[in-house]
Amino acid sequence: MSPFTKPALDLDGQIALLQARGLTIRYPERAKSYLEVISFFRLSIYMRPFQIPNDVEHKFKNNVEFKSIVDLYAFDRELRLLMMDAIERVEVAVRAMLNNHMGIKYQTEEQNSGSHWYLNKALFHRDYDHNRMLSDVGYCQSRDHEQLMKDIQKINNKNVTDTAKERHINNRTRESYPRFYQHTYQSPPLMPSWAMVEELTFGTISHIYKGLAKDADRKAIAKRFSTPQDVFQSWLHTLHFVRNCCAHHSRLWNRELSISPKVPNGKEWVLPETLVPSQVRPKHRIYMVLLMLAHLMRQISPDSQWHNKVKALILLHPAVPLAPMGFPNNWREHTFWGGEDE
Structure with missing residues (x-):
């Protein structure tokens, strides 16, 4: 192990370092304003796609501008907000459905049976x-x-x-x-249970669902979301992970899921194992999570325009590479995004 020797740099020093690495900064004062409110460290992860791979000096590829990095960061931020919006609605629905099913089913003549199932x-x-x-x-x-x-x-x-x-x-x-x-x-x-499900974390709610003894109970809850219970259980685990990423403002754009969610049967769930030439696996990337949320939003709120907001965000940022997210080339033809553009 070696000692850490990197000094703290002021904004002018950070700009100079980026320029020394070959980054084009047309408006240094504007760039300093960004670095003042979005740390160099936070932005650095969005610099990597624009840097020469495996270069020890972190040099940038030719003709890369600071604006491209900020645009990618802005896209990722908007993506997090969109995903958090959907996850919140799914989370609220799961909490409600869990208690609605269990509380009613196990309400007996015994005192507090349903309210405290x-x-x-x-x-x-x-x-x-x-x-x-x-x-x-x-x-x-x-x-x-x-x-x-x-x-x-x-x-x-x-x-x-x-x-x-x-x-x-x-x-x-x-x-x-x-x-x-x-x-x-x-x-x-x-x-009582209707308060309990609102107070515990989403991760704990996910474990409660997984921990239910009867297959019939898990199936009944998952059926409300038109999802097989084993798939639904897997999805809750994935959504909990993604929710935490969103809540902590972590990068989503090119994130690889450490544990991929289960994929249901059906033609709308057929995805290529890998994308060419990137070799990215769509089932392990955010594209799969977007499909999950599009499906779940259809069950929770059939009139929701969330899928169109996702589509609009992608089209609004044409320079953002989609392969690292797991998007296949024909993604706009998928039924969840409304099929082909008219």
Whole structure:
């Protein structure tokens, strides 16, 4: 291992370094404005397609302009926003469908059976970490309740009337359901399922779905999305990963999925194993995720124009290479994007 010796560079130094590497910067002051709000480090990953492969000095190919890098970054940012929009709607629908199915199906004459179905360990696989899930729900409640107690203490220390204090405390109590539940009810100790599915992370919801003991339950939920249950389970895992990429502003454009989602049967899912000449595998790239989201959006909101927004974004950035995303040459002919242009 060698010591790290790279110095911190100011904006002028960063511009000089890029120019020394062969990048054309027509408007240095404008470029400095970009580097001031989008770090050199964040932009550097978008520079790689424009640099000479395996060059130790990171030299740029001939006639590459700074504008091309910024355009690619802007495209990736807009792509993340579009994908996050669809994933959010899918996520909300999955949460609702999970509880709607399980709560109604397992509502019996026994008290709290349907409202708290997730407390029943028998509804989950033996290898599912049921206690950890309950611990996550309990943490959500206790965290919010502790904050409520602090708020109540502050309110009680204020020099206002008792009526005003009571009103303020009531407002604080109702700001979130976990704090309201723990402050209001004694039994069961944990909140009802319709609140639980809204409070846990999407990753935890994905594991709950995977952990359901009965095939019939997983199939019934997946059927609402017109997707086989094993495929749907795989998709939830992939969407959780992509959601985290979007939430952390990470690059999507040419990202390779470490674990590719399962592909359903059907002609609309037939993709080339590799693209020529890039050798990119579409099933391992963002194109596959876009197809997944286009399909799921059709099930959730048949009138949605999300697929047209994706198409418009691609056409708005003709200089962005599509092969690294896994787009085949005939992608516009695919039924999910509306078929061939008229």
